[in-house]
Amino acid sequence: MKKILKIIQWLLFVxxxxxGVIYFIWISSAQEPAYILEKTWGEKGSAKGQFNEPTGITVxxxxxxxxxxxxxxxxxxxxxxxxxxxxxxxxxxxxxxxTIAKDELYVADYFADQIKVFxxxxxxxxxxxRPGTGPGEFSIPGGVAVAENGDLYVPGFTTxxxxxxxxxxxxxxxxxxxxxxxTFGGKLRYPTDVALSKDGTLFIxxxxxxxxxxxxxxxxxxxxxGGPFAMNIFGPFNGWFATITGISIGPSGNVFVADFYxxxxxxxxxxxxFLNAFGIKSTGPTHTSIAVAEADDGSVFVADYAxxxxxxxxxxx
Amino acid sequence: MKFLLISxxxxxxxxTLLWSGSGFAAGTQYNMRVDGLACPFCAYGIEKKFIKxxxxxxxxxxxxxxxxxxxxxxxxxxKEEKLKEIINDSGFTMKSVTEKxx
Numbered sequence: 304m305k306k307i308l309k310i311i312q313w314l315l316f317v318x319x320x321x322x323g324v325i326y327f328i329w330i331s332s333a334q335e336p337a338y339i340l341e342k343t344w345g346e347k348g349s350a351k352g353q354f355n356e357p358t359g360i361t362v363x364x365x366x367x368x369x370x371x372x373x374x375x376x377x378x379x380x381x382x383x384x385x386x387x388x389x390x391x392x393x394x395x396x397x398x399x400x401x402t403i404a405k406d407e408l409y410v411a412d413y414f415a416d417q418i419k420v421f422x423x424x425x426x427x428x429x430x431x432x433r434p435g436t437g438p439g440e441f442s443i444p445g446g447v448a449v450a451e452n453g454d455l456y457v458p459g460f461t462t463x464x465x466x467x468x469x470x471x472x473x474x475x476x477x478x479x480x481x482x483x484x485x486t487f488g489g490k491l492r493y494p495t496d497v498a499l500s501k502d503g504t505l506f507i508x509x510x511x512x513x514x515x516x517x518x519x520x521x522x523x524x525x526x527x528x529g530g531p532f533a534m535n536i537f538g539p540f541n542g543w544f545a546t547i548t549g550i551s552i553g554p555s556g557n558v559f560v561a562d563f564y565x566x567x568x569x570x571x572x573x574x575x576x577f578l579n580a581f582g583i584k585s586t587g588p589t590h591t592s593i594a595v596a597e598a599d600d601g602s603v604f605v606a607d608y609a610x611x612x613x614x615x616x617x618x619x620x
Numbered sequence: 621m622k623f624l625l626i627s628x629x630x631x632x633x634x635x636t637l638l639w640s641g642s643g644f645a646a647g648t649q650y651n652m653r654v655d656g657l658a659c660p661f662c663a664y665g666i667e668k669k670f671i672k673x674x675x676x677x678x679x680x681x682x683x684x685x686x687x688x689x690x691x692x693x694x695x696x697x698x699k700e701e702k703l704k705e706i707i708n709d710s711g712f713t714m715k716s717v718t719e720k721x722x
Contacts, residue, residue: 356660358660372660414668414671443668460665461710493661493711548659548660548661564659588683589659589660589683608660
């Protein structure tokens with residue numbers, strides 16, 4: 304009996320040590336004051352200013368662009384939520400993540416298997432790509448990033464890859480193995496979005512692997528983060544994820560990640576150091592923070608999928 | 621008498637039209653239970669696969685119940701294996717399916 308008690312004591316000791324190790328190594332604490340929710344706007348509907356499942360967001364100057372996915376349009380607001388214009392109703396099937404490059408709006412169209420390009424005023428300019436799984440082809444693309452030289456980076460959700468293409472859509476290279484989901488050996492698991500920093504580092508939201516991959520311009524992996532060893536261990540702690548649906552780089556160079564199942568945005572330095580987390584908890588059955596963008600003044604706008612609204616946050620003091 | 625005859629004829633014509641109209645609308649509804657539908661990337665993927673499948677009239681996702689609801693055009697039916705295949709291609713597993721005539 305004494306022996307059994309001693310074994311139990313030792314086991315408890317080992318478990319406590321393990322918990323301590325996990326806490327100090329893999330659970331970070333916030334490095335900044337908490338963000339404050341300034342306002343929300345929008346509700347479910349199809350009228351101007353309403354949303355039916357917002358899925359993407361980006362900011363340029365004083366304008367906030369939102370993918371209003373089931374309404375098949377882009378809506379543009381000022382930073383206080385006043386609607387300025389809408390467009391894309393005749394061109395978009397299921398718009399997802401957005402990015403702006405050289406005064407053009409790039410929209411990943413999930414159902415059309417194309418990247419659609421518009422002027423910032425809403426004039427349709429061109430489409431890039433075609434449906435398929437071959438080089439330069441798309442199968443449900445969820446996001447897009449555009450480099451200084453015009454190259455595009457496009458994640459394919461079920462093709463398990465991120466392609467780099469020239470501006471005309473011709474194939475350059477890819478990360479991940481087409482059609483093969485995985486965690487090791489250069490594989491991706493349902494990549495959802497991508498973002499590019501000013502120095503050309505590519506950040507991949509490896510959605511179902513619950514991790515971020517940072518890729519150098521020469522194509523090599525710089526770093527990765529998300530839970531212990533960034534190997535598809537999900538969780539609610541700081542620096543851990545539970546299905547990443549969006550990623551963007553702020554003007555300051557920090558990385559913002561939409562951590563969908565955790566109903567929050569997490570903010571990191573470009574090398575993956577956890578800085579902050581904020582969000583609105585969902586009441587179910589789906590979740591809130593699906594896409595995020597930071598404005599020049601530090602305000603952060605979040606597309607809130609579950610509540611059909613936009614959240615506006617400002618840094619705490 | 622003439623009025624009664626015309627009214628009766630019109631009545632039966634209306635019934636016949638309604639009958640044939642409902643015949644055109646008759647398809648099948650499949651309610652498929654699929655786990656993990658809370659993420660729109662997944663739900664949209666399934667929705668798109670069905671929309672692009674010949675014979676599908678409409679697709680609805682009931683997130684609360686975890687259901688994919690597919691209605692087909694008149695006379696179009698799917699075998700369970702085909703439904704499973706479409707869901708599998710979208711990266712999910714179909715847990716069960718019920719069907720009813722519309």
